[in-house]
Amino acid sequence: MGEWRTGLRDGVGIALGYFTISIAFGLAAVRSGLTPLVATVISFTNLSSSGQFAGVTILAEAGSLAELALTVLLINLRYVLMAFSLSQRLAPGIGTGRRLLMGYGVTDEIYALALGRRVVTAPYYLGLMVLPVLGWTAGTLAGAVLGQVLPPSLQSAMGVLLYAMFVAIVVPPARSSGPVLAVVALAGSVSVLLAALPLAVAPGWRLIVATCVAAALGATLFPVGDADRPAGARP
Template identity: 40%
Template sequence: MQNKKNYLQGLRDGTPISLGYFAVGFTLGIAAKAMGLTAFQAGLMSATMHASAGEFAVLTVIAGQSGYLSMIITQLVINMRYFLMACSLSQKIDRDTSLPKRLLLGYFVTDEIFGISVSKKEPLNPFYNFGAATIASPGWILGTVLGAAIGNILPGSLSSALSVALYGMFLAVVIPPSKKDKTIAAVVVISMIGSLGFSMMPVVKDFAASTRIIILTIVIASIAAIVRPVDDRQLDEAETHEELGQKLEEDEEEVRQ
């Protein structure tokens, strides 16, 4: 019963993400078509990667006619942040979560789904992420397929405007928890300042954008964890409340039957 509740909540919270994914995926599909990919190939790429920046990088590698090794290295560097996100989520979910569920959770980690997940109280129920992915992933794939299939009939100005949707959507994910938690708000502001500083700092500015993001993430997250650590007692209480709520719902279900 608790899993169903979290799954439905994930579906609800993932709906605006799906709409944003559709818009950006459409732009990706247009770019994929320009690189010679079919709608099926573009859709398969989105279905297996779930990484907007990584997929655009793939198209860049294809355009440059680079080899497989170059593509593999590019993807490892650009998508390294998902490793950090998955590690973070692994600390939020219940300790007894099975390995298959953990692997599925990691497979569907994206910037936006991670954003709505970290704002949830611990322990995080994996079915919340599964619900969000159920609605968000098809939006991304469908947008890519349609962009590759019919994107060339749209005006260039409209296609460019669609790519802005992802940034607006990500702001919608970050701002609400920042209003509720001063620590999160401080981390967001420091991240913005740090990102701007890294883009102008000698030597560092020559790093790939994904590399700068990884460095900032590790440094800022480590400092935040040291300055404002999470109280383990609060986590234990949250787990107890979660188990209690689940037991009450099960008892209510038995009474109805």
């Protein structure tokens, strides 16, 4: 019971952030021609910011189903790595049913917070998921229904929220750890370089290449010992 409640409480900050950011998604989805109901269903079933944004963009440009599947899959491939890394922290004895449910909650922020714990129990993780799911879904609905009254200048300012959250998660550990700082600098450089080169690398591939190059170099140059294992990305 204690674990579930701790999880619930730890999820409050993420839920508030998600609520604000998903307002931006609701706005974008309705402007692409989707109804508030469809936008809300997408948010509830997907629970992923960048994948959804990309998916709705492709829908708006009348892309094919294959194009939609490939792009969203590419952007979401990072979840494979996160789920692998999360699987290493799970408490022993968590069955398949619970794992199927816990997988739904692997997002950048929930994952980062969960990794702040040495061992992740099912009640903690499921508690941690509840409010962010509600916040993300409710914010989308709010954005889709009420968002049109926002002046364009505010809509633009909302666009930065998601990325500012990522910054808030990455910078503190990069400040405390030289290796993390090096990995962050490399990932950012590779990503910017791939975007600047006239190669037309799809954003999903860019993400995967930058991540793998930076993490591989980090693992080779600065292997993590058992002592500093719990250095999670807790904001």
